[in-house]
Amino acid sequence: MLHELRTQLDNKEVSSVELTQQYLQRIKERDEELNAYVLTTEGYALELAKQADAVIAEGEATTFTGIPYALKDVFCVEGIETTACSNILKGYVPPYTATSVERITGGVLLGKTNTDEFTMGASTETSAFGVTKNPYDTTRVAGGSSGGSAAAVAAELAPFAMGTDTGGSIRQPAAFCGVVGLRPTYGRVSRYGVVSMASSLDTIGPITATVHDMALVMKEISGQDDYDATTPDVPVENYVEKLDQPIDGMTIGIPKEYFEVEGLDVDMRKHIEGVIKEIEKLPVTIKEVSLPHTKYAIPTYYTIAPSEVSSNMSRYDGIKYGFRAHGVEDLMDIYKQSRAQGFGDEVKRRIMIGTHALSSGYYDAYYDKAMRVRTLIRQDFIDAYKEVDVLLAPVTPTTAFVVGEKANDPIQMYLEDVFLAPASLAGVPGLSVPCGKLNDLPVGIQIIGPQWSEGILLQLGQAIENIYN
Amino acid sequence: MKLSREEVLKIAELARIQLSDDEVEKFATELSTILDYVEQLNEVDTDAVPPTSQVTGLENRMREDEVTYQFSREDMLESAIETAEDHLKVKAVFSDEN
Numbered sequence: 001m002l003h004e005l006r007t008q009l010d011n012k013e014v015s016s017v018e019l020t021q022q023y024l025q026r027i028k029e030r031d032e033e034l035n036a037y038v039l040t041t042e043g044y045a046l047e048l049a050k051q052a053d054a055v056i057a058e059g060e061a062t063t064f065t066g067i068p069y070a071l072k073d074v075f076c077v078e079g080i081e082t083t084a085c086s087n088i089l090k091g092y093v094p095p096y097t098a099t100s101v102e103r104i105t106g107g108v109l110l111g112k113t114n115t116d117e118f119t120m121g122a123s124t125e126t127s128a129f130g131v132t133k134n135p136y137d138t139t140r141v142a143g144g145s146s147g148g149s150a151a152a153v154a155a156e157l158a159p160f161a162m163g164t165d166t167g168g169s170i171r172q173p174a175a176f177c178g179v180v181g182l183r184p185t186y187g188r189v190s191r192y193g194v195v196s197m198a199s200s201l202d203t204i205g206p207i208t209a210t211v212h213d214m215a216l217v218m219k220e221i222s223g224q225d226d227y228d229a230t231t232p233d234v235p236v237e238n239y240v241e242k243l244d245q246p247i248d249g250m251t252i253g254i255p256k257e258y259f260e261v262e263g264l265d266v267d268m269r270k271h272i273e274g275v276i277k278e279i280e281k282l283p284v285t286i287k288e289v290s291l292p293h294t295k296y297a298i299p300t301y302y303t304i305a306p307s308e309v310s311s312n313m314s315r316y317d318g319i320k321y322g323f324r325a326h327g328v329e330d331l332m333d334i335y336k337q338s339r340a341q342g343f344g345d346e347v348k349r350r351i352m353i354g355t356h357a358l359s360s361g362y363y364d365a366y367y368d369k370a371m372r373v374r375t376l377i378r379q380d381f382i383d384a385y386k387e388v389d390v391l392l393a394p395v396t397p398t399t400a401f402v403v404g405e406k407a408n409d410p411i412q413m414y415l416e417d418v419f420l421a422p423a424s425l426a427g428v429p430g431l432s433v434p435c436g437k438l439n440d441l442p443v444g445i446q447i448i449g450p451q452w453s454e455g456i457l458l459q460l461g462q463a464i465e466n467i468y469n
Numbered sequence: 470m471k472l473s474r475e476e477v478l479k480i481a482e483l484a485r486i487q488l489s490d491d492e493v494e495k496f497a498t499e500l501s502t503i504l505d506y507v508e509q510l511n512e513v514d515t516d517a518v519p520p521t522s523q524v525t526g527l528e529n530r531m532r533e534d535e536v537t538y539q540f541s542r543e544d545m546l547e548s549a550i551e552t553a554e555d556h557l558k559v560k561a562v563f564s565d566e567n
Contacts, residue, residue, distance in 0.1 A: 095544040187525045200523050226537075229530045230523070299507040310484065317485070319559055321548040331560045332485075340487035348486055352477075352496060353503055355484040369510050371520030376513065378521055410499060411506055427524030451524075 001159055002067060002213045009056055009066045016049040016056065016066030020108050023068045027110065027157050033138055036151040038073050038129045040111035041080060048108045055106060063220055065106030070158035072149050073112035074119060074195040075101055080109070084195045085127040086117045088342025089322045098193025099228065100162065100204050103221045110158055113148030117344045119169055119197045120309070121145050122416035125407045126346040133403070134176060136441055140400040143173030149207045150177040154442075160208045160217060164194060166201045167301050168420025171432040174207055175395035175444025178434045180214050180461065181207045183420075185451045186427035187232050189218075190225035198308035201301075201424050211433065211461040215239035218454060234452050242455040243462045247282060250460065253289035253388030261294075261418055265398045267438055272394045275435045275445050278467050279392070289387055291380040294422055296373050301421040302414050303357055303370035309347075310354030316342065349410060378426040381450070390456060391448040394419050395432045399441035423448045431457040433464045471501040 008014050024042055031037050045068065052066030071077065074084050076094035083089045101109075116126040124132045124147035132147040134140040135155040142151040146163030150173035153161050163170040165183035174181025182205045189204040196202060206217040222236040254276060259269060280286050318324040318338025325337035343351070357366035384391060397418060406412045423430040428451055432444040445464065447457045472480075477497045481488045488496065542555065551558040 093548055095540055230525050232525050232527055296510060296513060299510050303507045320557060324550045331562055334560055335485040336487040339485055349499060351484050352480045352500055356480050368520055371522055372515035372518045373510050373513050374521040375518050410503060
């Protein structure tokens with residue numbers, strides 16, 4: 001899709017201003033129902049589009065010149081309100097731009113998309129702006145936390161959008177909305193300028209309509225950044241060229257524990273097994289493997305992530321920027337009241353769980369214990385990749401659930417991450433690719449590879465896309 | 470095991486979040502459920518296992534100590550909640566008793 005838009009723009013079949021107006025018009029018509037966007041940046045977008053048209057006229061266009069896109073509302077752009085969909089950040093206008101956004105050079109920002117508050121959730125129901133509806137069935141959630149970005153791409157309200165994935169927040173909504181979502185290797189894409197949730201787990205990735213688009217975007221945004229010290233100097237492959245290479249001889253592992261998970265819907269299991277049968281027809285070898293610590297991923301994740309959350313959220317204190325409670329007595333009251341009124345319940349739960357897990361007397365029992373189990377979960381993947389090139393797994397236990405179904409049960413919502421948290425903890429990449437429908441709702445399959453294997457994931461992703469297109 | 474009222478209030482105090490009476494009750498139940506759930510990690514023998522706090526394998530990344538860019542005072546104050554004479558304005562930190 002991005003490739004076609006590039007050609008149309010370069011051939012002057014359409015101008016960037018026209019293309020941008022078409023998308024803004026579609027947003028106006030469709031988004032009242034979906035609530036994918038929390039902010040549209042119409043004036044800014046048209047200004048960028050005009051500049052892009054001038055660059056195109058000069059014959060100086062590069063990959064993104066004049067192409068519209070959307071950003072999850074955790075990406076800072078100088079001069080554009082960034083709220084993380086939290087009341088505590090409403091009105092915050094950052095004085096700088098995220099590295100990943102800088103690398104979408106010449107792109108036209110249509111607006112900011114909905115997310116669970118500070119990306120904490122799997123349905124966008126914790127957003128201060130309300131839930132995003134699934135374009136395939138508006139009684140259902142689009143998933144989360146990058147639900148706004150996934151719904152926007154699925155409903156063609158943006159050609160592509162950026163998201164973040166800490167414990168599954170790109171892969172799950174991509175699967176629910178029938179689009180492509182990649183959680184890159186931790187450290188592949190700079191986190192500079194993106195609102196932090198859990199710093200040892202946070203990753204930045206695109207949500208796109210096709211695997212080819214994913215390769216294009218990843219090629220541009222990946223790589224070392226002086227402003228993010230956790231981006232190693234690992235060369236970035238030409239992911240687009242990689243797509244043309246044959247997958248012959250690839251060994252694909254099926255982690256048996258993933259199919260023994262309680263809560264994996266019977267029909268979903270059958271569907272995924274059917275997909276694996278289709279993939280078996282390709283010139284690849286399929287092999288069962290074991291990741292024995294899989295069942296501990298959710299309790300490990302929901303100890304480590306809240307601990308890091310409690311630390312990262314301490315910066316929201318009502319002092320420097322964001323929201324400050326009114327009518328308070330003293331400095332301590334500013335902190336306590338601003339945070340009480342500014343944060344929603346899920347954020348408060350995670351801050352308190354993390355505060356407890358890190359507090360004197362409990363650190364060893366909770367946080368240190370979870371960090372040790374994390375080592376074992378990571379080792380499971382390292383051992384599996386001695387036998388296979390990549391792993392294939394479900395993305396979600398069910399298709400998109402009904403709005404409200406899990407909103408009042410934190411543990412049920414956490415179990416949404418059951419197939420997603422293990423790769424997050426191991427720091428390895430996971431690609432969610434559409435693989436047909438179940439009762440008219442999209443299903444995704446997850447390809448999980450070793451660190452820095454994005455190229456191979458995209459190759460296999462392309463092969464799967466070819467089957468289901 | 471359910472957290473007591475006092476335990477929840479202590480956590481909230483450390484986290485600098487004011488809770489109403491109803492919230493103390495609500496979070497006591499919810500936090501206890503979550504803590505009970507994560508305690509299943511105790512089944513795993515980790516005595517000989519080192520902790521993992523990061524996955525990149527990177528150690529300190531050094532660079533020359535040179536200023537490469539900076540924000541202007543004006544730009545930074547732009548996003549401030551309350552200002553007075555080019556400074557952030559907050560409640561008094563010291564009282565007469567200090």
